[in-house]
Amino acid sequence: MAASEQRPPAAPGRGPATLRDIASVVGVSPSAVSMALADHPRIGRETKEAVRAAARELGYVANSAGRALRSGGSTSIAVVVPNTAQHVFGHPYFMHLLVGVTAAANAHDVAVLISTNPASDHDPAAYDRILRSRAAAGAIIASAAINDPNVSRMVDGGLPVVLIGRYPHLPHAVSVGMDDIAGAAAATRHLIVDHGLRRIGHISGPLEHQTALDRYQGFRDAIAESPEPCAQALAVGDFGEEAGRACAAQLLESMPGLEAIFAANDEMAYGALLELRSRGLRVPEDVALVGYDDFGVSRLTTPAISTIRVPAEELGRQAAERLFGLIWGTDEPVTHENVPIELVTRESCGCRPAS
Amino acid sequence: MAASEQRPPAAPGRGPATLRDIASVVGVSPSAVSMALADHPRIGRETKEAVRAAARELGYVANSAGRALRSGGSTSIAVVVPNTAQHVFGHPYFMHLLVGVTAAANAHDVAVLISTNPASDHDPAAYDRILRSRAAAGAIIASAAINDPNVSRMVDGGLPVVLIGRYPHLPHAVSVGMDDIAGAAAATRHLIVDHGLRRIGHISGPLEHQTALDRYQGFRDAIAESPEPCAQALAVGDFGEEAGRACAAQLLESMPGLEAIFAANDEMAYGALLELRSRGLRVPEDVALVGYDDFGVSRLTTPAISTIRVPAEELGRQAAERLFGLIWGTDEPVTHENVPIELVTRESCGCRPAS
C-alpha cells in the first residue's frame, strides 16, 4: 500500500489534499488558494468562498512540514524533562503540568511535543535535537537540576525557552515558578505558631535542586523568625517515598523529643508517615507532619497529610503563555513570575481530628 | 545562484546549521553531504569522515520539516486522547501510558506529540488536524468511548492507528489492551472463592466504555460460574471518587446484607471506602472491597485496597511498538494483543490484617 501511483490530479481518496488539489478543483493557481485561505485582501470574495468550500469539502489541512519549511518555524512547542524518565516524568506533578500546557497550547492551535532524556549520556540530548531540528518553535523545561549544563545551553541557544522553577543563577532566563521559600516558611510557621511545636525536623530533597534548596531555606527562615527558640534538624532525601522512611528514622535518632516533621514533598511525607506508624508513633499526636505538593497522595492517606498546594496546572498554563509571548514577540520579557500557593491543612498536623 | 551574496556561507552562530553549511565547509555539494550522512556507498570514505566531522562540529541536526517534506512522513507519532482533557487526561493511567510510549519512541528516535480534544465540538478535532497535516506519521488513541465516531473515522482514515483497549465493533483496527473480563472475573472470584463471600455488589464505569462493560461482564461471569449461588447488584458510576461514594450508598440500599463490593476502578473503590467508613462499616470485616487499576491510589489508603494491576506503561510501550510496525511495514498485522494483568491482594479484601 506504500506504492503510490503517478498522482492523477486531486485523486479524491488518495492521501491528504494539497493546495494544488484545491486549486485544480476551483480553477485557480495554488498561490491564489494559499492567499484565499489566509484571507489576503487581494483575493476576490467569490474566489475566497469557492476556495473555502473546496477546502472544507476535501478536508484540507495544510501540510505542517511544507508550511514550517517555508515560513521557518513550526507550530509546535516542546515540553522537555531533562531528568531521567523514571524519576520525574512519572510524577503526578508532571502530569498536571502537562494538562496546563496542553490546554494553553490547544487554545492557540499549537501542538505539544514531549521529550525526555535518552538513556545514553554521551549522545546529544533528545530535546537538544528537537530544538535544533526546528521540530518545535520553543521549549518549556521542567524540573532540572541547577547544575544541568544542558539547561543553560538551551537558554543561550537562541531559541525561546521558558523554565519552570526558579533559576537564580540564570538571570536572563524566562521562568515561571512559585515562591517555595514562602511556601515552606508558611508550612513550618503553621507548625510553630498554630500548633505550638518547637522541635522540628526537615526532610529535604536532593540539594542540587533549587526547589529542595528553597524549601529548606523557607524552613530555616520560619525557625529563625520564631519569637520562641526552636530546635531544627535536617535529613536529605531524594523526593522518593523510601527516602522519606529513611529520613524519618534518621531524624528520630538525631533529635530526641522530635515533635514535628516538615517534608519537602508529599511522597517523602508519606514515607515518614509509614516509618512513624511502624514505630508505634501516632500522627499527629506524637509527631505532627506536613508535606508539600498536594498531588493526590496526601489527600488519600490516613491521616490525610497537611501540605502546600502547588498549582501545577496553572504553572503549565502560564509557562505556555509566556513561551508564546517569546515566540511571537508579543510580550514584554518578564523574567520570572510566580503562581500563588496555598497551605492545605488536614489531619497530619493536628488541625482536624483523624477520623 | 545570483543570490549567493545574501548568505555568508555558514555564519557560525546564526541559527541551526544546514546541509549547505556543511557542504561549504567541507567543499562538496549538499547532495554529497546528505549522502555521506546517510552512509551511501557511492561516497568516499574520506569525504564521509570530513562530512561527519563538520556535522559534529556545527552541531548539525537535519531540519525536520525539510526531511519530512521530501521523504513524505514525519518522525513523530501522536498520542491522542479523544475525551475531554479534564476527565481522562489528568488520570494517572494516562501518565503511565505516556511513560511507556515515550520510552519506546525514544528508543527509535521518534518524537511524541500529544493531543487532546479542543473545547468546541463542531470544529474538526485537534488530533484529526494533526494527522491530516502529516505532523505525525501515526497515532495511538487512548481510552475512547465505544460510540466515538472520531475513532472509527481515524481508523478508516488510511493513517496508521493503534487503539488502546478492546474495540470489538472495529474488527480491522489494531489494538493493544488487556483482558478486562478475565481481570474482573479474577477479582470477583477472589471474593467468592478465597473469602467465601456471597452477596456482592459491583460499581461499574459508564456503560458506553468498553472497559466498563468488560469489567461488568467479568463480574457476572464469576458470579455465574460459582458452584454456590451468589447474589449480585449493580450501581453505575463514572470512574470518579464521588460516584464511588454514591454507588456504594446505592448498593447498601438495594442489597441488604451486602458482603463485598467490586469497583471497576480504584477511585470509585476509594469513594466506596469513604462511604462505608462514614456509615461506621468496617472494611474488610463488614464489607470487603476490591478495586481495579493499581495506579498508586489503592496502595496509599487505609486499609490499602486490593486491586487488579494494569500495566499501563507496558501497554504504552507495546502500542508504540505496534504503531512503528504499522508505519514501517515491518509487522504482521496482529489485530489485538493483550498485556498480562495481575491480582494484587492487600487489606481491603481481608487478605492481610489492616494494621
Place this chain on the structure above:
DNA sequence: TGAATCTGCTGAATCGTTTGAGCAATTGGA
C-alpha cells in the same frame, strides 16, 4: 589502444507552502 566498468561526486528536480513581483483587466480622475 579502445571499450566497458567502477568510483565519487554534481546538478536538477521534488516534496507543499508562502510571498513578493508582476501582468492583465477594470475603474477613476482630469
Place this chain on the structure above:
DNA sequence: TCCAATTGCTCAAACGATTCAGCAGATTCA
C-alpha cells in the same frame, strides 16, 4: 481620451533535505 490607480489573479523563487540521472576520471579487461 489618456494616464494613473486599483483589483484579482499568476509566476517564480524560495525554505532544507533527498534522490536519481549523469558525468568526469580512474581502473580493468580484451
